[in-house]
Amino acid sequence: MAHPRVTIVGATGAVGKVALTVLEERAFPMESLRLTASPRSVGRTVTFKGEELTVEATTPAVFAESDIAFISANDDISRDMALAAKERGCVVIDDSGVWRMDPEVPLVVPEINADDVDAHNGILAIPNCSTTPLVMALDALRQASPIRRVIAATYQSVTGTGSAALAELEEQSRDYFAGNEARTDQYPHPIAFNLLPHVGSFRDGGHTSEEMKMLNETRKILHEPGLPVSATCVRVPVRVCHSEAVNIEFERPISPGEARELLANYPGIVVVDDPATNAYPMPLDGEGKDEVFVGRIREDVALPNGLALWLVSDNLRKGAATNAVQIAEEVVARGLWRYGAAKPAVEATA
Ligand SMILES: NC(=O)c1ccc[n+]([C@@H]2O[C@H](COP(=O)([O-])OP(=O)(O)OC[C@H]3O[C@@H](n4cnc5c(N)ncnc54)[C@H](OP(=O)(O)O)[C@@H]3O)[C@@H](O)[C@H]2O)c1
Structure with missing residues (x-):
């Protein structure tokens, strides 16, 4: 065989x-x-x-x-x-x-x-489908400097919950415009025209299971058992693709230009970052693609040696x-x- x-x-x-x-x-x-x-x-x-x-x-x-x-x-x-x-x-x-x-x-x-x-x-x-794109961006950037801390806010599509959640979003959207009451099965609240700061189940300390996955899985994949990763995971009424706003503090300064180059040279990452032409990653563009799309790369003005960026990845494909x-x-x-x-x-x- x-x-x-x-x-x-x-x-x-x-x-x-x-x-x-x-x-x-x-x-x-x-x-x-x-x-x-x-x-x-x-x-x-x-x-x-x-x-x-x-x-x-x-x-x-x-x-x-x-x-x-x-x-x-x-x-x-x-x-x-x-x-x-x-x-x-x-x-x-x-x-x-x-x-x-x-x-x-x-x-x-x-x-x-x-x-x-x-x-x-x-x-x-x-x-987890939010961890995968995050660790790829972190792996690209840690080539320039060790990472001190990561803060991420996710914007996760309904297909992250499975096909029944997509059907529910579609049905709730129709009901919303028809003036009908939303039927909620997959989530504790309607997801159409709403945001739920609740992905997974709540744990001691008020974190969700998804937020703890982003901490623990990132550490395991990067072989960095002490890396601080703080996440807030939010379900959004998007069909496919998870997006994340990420703030990273490094030991040494990295310029946005240097970060752009490291990310662009990393396998599986595409940089889409031209504010002058309104070019940045969006779920509708990422759907059906294997790459992780990164943009809005800029200095984090609230952190020493900090960078802020935005990423989008198809949760069903690379995720x-x-x-x-x-x-x-x-x-x-x-x-x-x-x-x-x-x-x-x-x-x-x-
Ligand atoms: N969705 C994502 O973005 C994503 C990302 C990373 C990891 N995952 C993981 O991937 C897995 C699948 O997620 P999904 O989003 O594809 O879910 P899904 O759309 O709900 O699909 C679930 C699949 O499991 C089958 N299934 C359900 N109960 C079963 C049973 N008792 N015996 C055998 N098969 C059964 C279903 O079969 P029927 O069609 O016959 O019901 C269906 O094929 C989950 O473990 C999820 O955590 C999902």
């Missing part, structure tokens, strides 16, 4: 669908592709490269005949199915928040810490599916997908 047998768990979801597109676009080498989802979707067909694939149930048996699984469903499925896959010798690239901070699980943005893939023990994780496929590419390139003991050809029971 020259290429891995691949399974996407959650193939009918917001990220899963984009993962199919990304696998095709990047011509990811595969022996076969299987798709699984919830019992609701079993039997549905999905077209991949002109071929109709039937969505299967998500059972451990699927992994006995898979070499790489992208798990993109929800925390419960990730918790159970990642272990089931690993036990069957299938390497997992997990999209959920369940495994990211496990010391045995590499948390990878390949542009930054691809070598962490080498230490995988059957499960690898992608970061999820593209990063996951890039990790799989690293796993394959390093010959690390033949994991664990030899597999039985067919598993007798689920």
